[in-house]
Amino acid sequence: MGYQPDRSQYPQQREDGSLDIDLTSGKYLKLWQGPQHPGITGNMSVELTVCGDEVVEGKTHVGYLHRGFEKLMERRSFIQCFPIVCRICVPEPDFNEYCYAAAVEELAGIQSPERADWIRTLILEMGRINSYLMYLGGQAGSLGQGVIGQWTTYVRDLMLDRFEELTGARIYHMFILPGGVRGDLPDGFNKRMEETLCEIENVLKDVYETMFCNAVFKKRTVGLGYIDPELIEPYGVTGPTARAAGVAKDVRKDQPYLVYPELEFEPVVGTDSDVYARADVRRRDLLMSVDLVRQILSKMPNDGKLMTKLPNVLHWKIPRGETYIRGECSRGEYGYYLVTDGSGFPRRVNVRGPSYTHAVALLERLIVNINISDVAGLMVSLHTYPPEIER
Amino acid sequence: MQTLYTKLKQLFKLGELTEQRQDLAFITVAQEQLRPLLLHLRDREGFTHLVLLTAVDWMEEGQFQLTYLLNDRAGARDIGLRVMLPRDSATMDSIHDIWPTAATYQRELREMFGIGFPDSPGVNDEFILEGWNDIPPYRRDFDTLKYSEENYSHRPDRETTDPAQHMKQQLYPDEG
Amino acid sequence: MSIRDVLSPFTAWKYLFRDPVTITDPLNERPGAARYRGFHQNDVQACIGCGTCETICQNAAIDMVPVEEILTESGDSGLRPRIDYGRCCWCALCVDICMTGSLTMSNEYKWVESDPDAFRFIPGVDKKHWDDAELGYRRPEGHRLTPARRVEMHELEPETRIGSFAEIVDGYSVADGLLEAERCVACGLCVATCPTHMSIPDYIAAVRDGDYERGLALLYETNPFSEVCGRVCTHKCETACAVQHEGEPVAIRWLKRHITDQVPYERYREIVGDPAPATGKRVAIIGAGPAGLTTAYDLARKGHEVVVHEERENPGGMPRYGIPEYRLPYDMIDRDVDLIRSLGVKIHCNSRVGTDVTMDQLQQEYDAVLLSIGLHLGRSTRIPGSEHQQVTKAVDLLRAITDGEEIEAPRQVVVIGGGNVAMDIARSMARLQKQQHGEVNLTVTALEDFAHFLADPEEVKECGEEGIEILDARGPQGIMLDENENLIGLKTWHVVSIFDEQGRFAPSYDESDEQIHQGDMVIEAIGQMTDVSLLSEELTEKLEWNRGRLAVDVDGRTSESWLWAAGDCVKGPDVVHAVADGHRAANSIDSYLKEKTV
């Protein structure tokens, strides 16, 4: 019989379902976690109402990173939108570039060359590896295990070096533009990539030993933040978070895009749907991405065009239409809804970041009745990147 | 998609169908038909995943377009439902009871477009903006550059010269 | 939970024995990658200051600013981009779009400063330590954001066209016009270069929008000879076009013609609009060429009464009498002239000033008079034998062809001259030879070599296609006659240089390289001059002259307050310059007339 908290003082539900929290009663305390807080993922905050050391209500507050991309894009021409989209998500910017480029290509009726598609897939998988590495460091760090972050950030940095030589930038690559990609693989890229991948695999072995086979980590994460598989659809849960609940949702398999049909892989699925399971799914997914990068580099055609012929981008107009392009990013389904009206500017762009549903509706539901010290661990396990929520 | 449309057409009053891709189609739906249609799609046709809910401002036509994008994973297909609302006094029924996560989308639409969703939980709370004092920013008539210039200071001494004008003055100094 | 879960984290201890991964000197050890997008570099000599980088920059980070050491010249605005690193996002779209490829990026990325205003600099002009960096982002081979190749213009095949004077160029189809219009980057260097400052990017935009009537209105705002210029303009604009640096210049002239082709002629008058209410002022114009008629057009639109005196049978001036029909059909000139007539301009043909009406009369009857008499006298080489009757001048021959005179084409012709007039007469004679003898036998000898040729390259190319032989760097030395005084050819020497060290015209020859070009006729096409005999002696005395040309001020006004001069007779031969000159004179006359009213 474990510890059972005394919940007799907890607030009652009102008729409309909200909680009857009387701040003057002295039983409850409002506690803000974030935006300036070490236990928060990026620049966002959770407003916790606590009773004792348990959370009775949590509200997500976002908007600290709101720059109004969707508005800014409405006054930028189609090519001018290309550099700005990647800023929507910092740790894995390439999905923005891909989704935007694919949406524009579809509505403009152009096709990116085959080799460009391979390079795009390569970049997306490299970005996924980076994102997962950051996640692993964050997940361990949120539970007090700083060393994992030291290792994963190091190998992530090796991958950033590969990004740098391929795309010409470390973080914002601005490489996938409508019509294709900007350049070819540099000489000797495959060899250096292989070295980086080996290093990542080595580090992941250590991560597995130190993090996943760790009594403390297990004790704190097993059973924490359980998501009922029934909740997956109503809450719009996607990606590894859904896969850890046993739902094999993976856009790469469900509605394949780019060159995924030519790659061999099976979506990684977990069973327990708690923080540990989600971490484990992401670790295995990371290993799968390492394998995918190898597959891509070996199967890729050796030469071919990288860009289709674009019209003069300074007066590029796209006929009226609307479309939705999705891809499987490290957090789940990433998508761009693009509406054009025949002018040289997008009519409307809507970015569907997976964190949007995870960090608001889902987190607010999961956070109830957990311990304050577990909030950070839970939040990180949903792998939320705030800028894609508010854009 | 065409088969689904024909099937739905027998049950609901549907507007125009746009087949964007093999696995993506958009259908215009009347405001009052939306809820039964959503329920039907979710429970009978396998469109269980609400991908997104967003709005498009067709200012010139005096309308907002709400787009409900649904995904059927097993069938690997998407359907977008378009609901046109009059731009002035736009309100729409909330669907947070069908998909709880829709409440977040509706809160954003309320804030960024000024579309009302009565009964949606917390819909009137500030979501992204704080202390906003202008018209909802995603509306087409909101000019972000003008707002930025009026409210924030930019660094001075940025002056540009028009190449054509400058060159004309240099090459033909006699012309006024 | 097992004992393994307690022990396995201790494997981390092995890191104690590993080599550190730390970079020892991160400030110096890590140059950016070979294609790193770092700070900007600009090759200021190659840059033309077109401002396309400014246009594409979505951050408004680039300003075009004048730079002292860079001079404005044709095709170079004299401006250079100044980049604000308080705005830049290093996307390199400016590098991708750069028309000359001069803008690049180095792999340098460290810049720290206390003063926020210091992050603004003109790459290549403000010296930076990365100016000479060899690595960094360059636009990859073949990566272009604007189409470089021109849409091909369909022309009659050489075999077909040589047999007649039918127009060679077809004109663009709507689809082709759209594609060609697409290529323009709207930098405006052409506007500045065009003597009459036609709003080129705007009318090209009208073509893109398919709004040809807007385009036509723009054309006739600045150029009443758009039909003519759309065919035979010397298109200075295309030599300034920014697109030419890594491709071919936009076919601005053909697009102008494309607009005029697309709008039905009946619509022209309405698009141009009605003239202003009559002012009661009267202006006389001598010579119905482009300059005179442009002035007439402008003044008529402003409500003044304009009367034009033309010596020849038809109005149109040099475009009609100097340019062959295969380049500019006569009815196209008629269209422009008729439009001007429809604005109320009266044109009296066959009315030579000095004979039919005197300058004194004009001065008394009108408020102002404009001389736009062109260059209708051919110059002679004055080489031995050039007074022979089989030596003719190109202008005279071209006029005779226009007037429909019967011309007997000799079997073998030699043309002296390397300009467009030489090409025109050569090609006209070639057509006559073809019609009369079934074969072309024609040699053109030009003073200039091909690297400095005067005629348009396409003219030279088409001459070649039509079987005309062009010899460059040949200086005429004498007409060869046989014992019966019949002309048998032309003697030329090889030209070593044309100008002396001071830049004066003083050709030097290599006498050892002598050639004889056989022919029954020699045509001189080396330049024209004005026929000023119509001016009275008294007036000629009174007026100021400048090296044989009438001296005028910037507005085209002579030393006599009532008399203006415009066009070829003061500015040298060129249609579009004449049009520009016409506008200038019209403005000046108009303000003079207004002053007179007050």
Add this chain to the structure above:
Amino acid sequence: MKEELKKRVIKGPDGFEFEVDPLQDYYCEAPPTVQPAAYQKIVEKIFNWARSESIWILGFGTGCGAIEMRPLMTPRFDAYRFGVQWRPTPRQANLFIISGYLSTKTLKRAIRSYEQMQNPKYVIGLGSCTINGGMYWDSYNTIKRLDDYLPVDLYIAGCMPRPEALLAGFEEMKKIIRAGKAEGGNLYAENFDWYKANQKKVIHDWDMPEHSW
């Protein structure tokens, strides 16, 4: 005004009643004051040397630039060996890196964090967007010039600047501190009203204490 910001009387579980006013900071009811330099020049020099070698950064990732902090905190770039480290709370930090654009919502938090830092304190603006708005120059929700709202000692160009550029920035910052030119905290105190007026111009709902440190 939000419910939790209203003045209220709270009755504790022990029956004790007390008044709470969330919009008042009880410990500082006056604007900040200028901190004078040490009387002896040599002492001030020693202070500055010590300050320059212990740059403690507030771990508040206000924008994109935060992502390049991680590599600096970890073995590969290892900023710790240069005397630079990250602290979780403003009370322990003396350098605030504004890592990129600031939306008005974050600006509000950044100001409070900055005010809570102890003197002497420094600010580094990271990336284009702190200098002149960067790529968000026409956005309705981000400030364009950081120096309107906080005193800035140093700017680092880039979008975003790499870790190496940040290290170069730290080196430069050290020089500035050693030269005794890093007077941001005092500048803020001297022009407190000007800064407050600028801040209030863009923060429309000012529901926080006037002064907080």
